[in-house]
Amino acid sequence: MNVKITDLHPTQLYLSEKKLQDIQMLYQSAENINVDPISILAVSNRFLITDGHHRAYQALLAGRDTISAEFDQDGGNALYALYAQVCEERKIDSILDLKDRILPQDEYEAKWYNWCDGFNQAATLLLKRKADEE
Known part of the structure; x- marks a missing residue:
C-alpha cells in the first residue's frame, strides 16, 4: 500500500548521514526506483514508522508525496508507542523534523544504538510492571 509521507510519525531520534547517502545514490542511479516498503504500525490513529526512516526521508527529499x-x-506496538512519545517530547512529529538530526555514521551508531539499549531495558521493565498490575 502507499501512504502519505506526511502522515508518518517517526519513532527514532536521529538519521545516519551514510545511510541517507546510500539511499540517495539508489534514487540517482535508477529511472524506476525499487525501494523496499517501509514498515509501519497503526497506533492511536497514526502510522508509526518501525523501519524505513531513512527511505521515507529520502523519498520526501526526492519530491515524493507517498x-x-x-x-x-x-x-512491539507498546514499545513503538513509547518511542513515538519520546519523539513527540523532542518535537519530532514528522519525518522532516529529523532534518537537523542527521549524524555521521559513527556518531549515529554511538548515540542512537546506546540510547536504544538503555531505553529498551527501561521500557521493558515498565511494560512488564504495567502488565503485572493489570
Whole structure:
C-alpha cells in the first residue's frame, strides 16, 4: 500500500548521514526506483514508522508525496508507542523534523544504538510492571 509521507510519525531520534547517502545514490542511479516498503504500525490513529526512516526521508527529499509501506507483523506496538512519545517530547512529529538530526555514521551508531539499549531495558521493565498490575 502507499501512504502519505506526511502522515508518518517517526519513532527514532536521529538519521545516519551514510545511510541517507546510500539511499540517495539508489534514487540517482535508477529511472524506476525499487525501494523496499517501509514498515509501519497503526497506533492511536497514526502510522508509526518501525523501519524505513531513512527511505521515507529520502523519498520526501526526492519530491515524493507517498511511499510504499506494509504493516509490521513483529509486534512491539507498546514499545513503538513509547518511542513515538519520546519523539513527540523532542518535537519530532514528522519525518522532516529529523532534518537537523542527521549524524555521521559513527556518531549515529554511538548515540542512537546506546540510547536504544538503555531505553529498551527501561521500557521493558515498565511494560512488564504495567502488565503485572493489570
